[in-house]
Amino acid sequence: MKQTVNKEPSLANKAASGIFVAVVLIGFLWFSVSSIGLELDFSTLYQYRQRLWEGFLMTVIISVASLFVSLVIGSLTAMGQNSRILIISYFCRAYVQIIRGTPLLVQIYFFYYIIGTAWGVDNRYVAGVVILSIFEGAYISEIIRGGLASIDRQQYEVAKSIGLTPVKTLQLVTIPILMARILPALAGQFASIIKDSSLLSVIAVIELTQTVQEISADNFRMFENYLFVGALYFILTFGVSLLSGVLERRYNHEYRVNQYL
């Protein structure tokens, strides 16, 4: 009979495996770079540190602002999709379908140059956040709608039977169950927001990508510039991924034992 081992791998095993993967990845990169005779010199980036820092901050600000706005848009349209009022339901479904079915780049041009101009929005930062939120909101809407649909109807029946008000049901039943289920997907979406914000460079929002384009026009060191900025994006998204791990554990049922005790 085969025995299933249900044990954490040992620390030595973890460390060795980690080092192995790192060596393979770095080795592959180093080999590729050296085989085309490329000499990377990152020191030229040092003089642009102030601009890079500002671009980095702008990317963080735009991403966080878009996260909040897109969560609001996503929650409202997720509920709207199930609305019994057909006009609201159709409107929300059309929104989700159209936004998810077209590239972000097209949306940025369309909303900024056509809708934005028509309605007199000329602050490109505000426009950037709004456009990005509209785009990501459609994905978040689907995540939330799926999460809501996955909750057993019986849970609401139980809430009703013990005399919870609808507001308390939302607060004590729906949201905790929903959050535990959709947090991983939401974190993934936040990482997408960070990366997608780079496209706002096309309307000259001076975030990280736009900054590095400007620097490239100045120092002609494309490879170093983009590799460096790629690393910066990775630091951000990896941070999000770590944070979501912590939150997930907080919301995960097993870890909440004894909360009342």
Place this chain on the structure above:
Amino acid sequence: MNIELINICKTFQDELVLQDVCGSFDIHSIAVIGPSGGGKSTLLRIIGGLLTPDSGNLKIDGEIIGFSNKYLHSYRRNIGFVFQSKGLFEHLTALENIMLPLVHAFGMGKSQALEISSKLFERFGLTDEKSKYPFQLSGGQQQRIAIARAVAVKPKLLLLDEPTSALDPEYTAEVLNMLGELQNEGLKTIIVTHEMGFAKNACEEVVFLANKQIIESGNSSRIFKNPQTEELQNFLNKILEWKV
């Protein structure tokens, strides 16, 4: 406690489920029996204020139950309801499940709620299960905790919809024992059940619901010994056919 059903009708998407259900019962312990799909759960949910009938009235001790949201909300707090299965909140521990209605529906302080809950766990031999989540509990334990939660708020009436039909015989016994004990203490109950032994021995009165109506009702030993209607005779014959 008296419950009076007056011409209660309920239709689900063109399907008539209850048709002019009438009856008046002095509740101590009532068992509702009848064929599957006969409308037992529907009637129980109406009595529990979880479902609004299309027409008809429900009176408890002479008071008409108004099926408005506001009325029902306070009405439901005085009625315990136990479901067939999955009656616990999946994201809360057993203890939190019992404390939640005390704290959030009755506005009790946490320490008092904790005290009441702990006593119930002790009393029903569930102390080891306190901090487990529903998915970590056996079906029988889940049902006993669901019953404990329903009685923690000292309801005027406890309704149970087939509380043992998802359980193994062994667990069925442990749940029915707990229930019998509560009934002996004077808790008023209406239970929908397929456990004829329990209906006969632990409940005072039996209501037979079939073909959208209450066909027969009366003292439980009389109902089983001497069924009057043909429908009930057929039903009992069918059900008792495989009895050991």
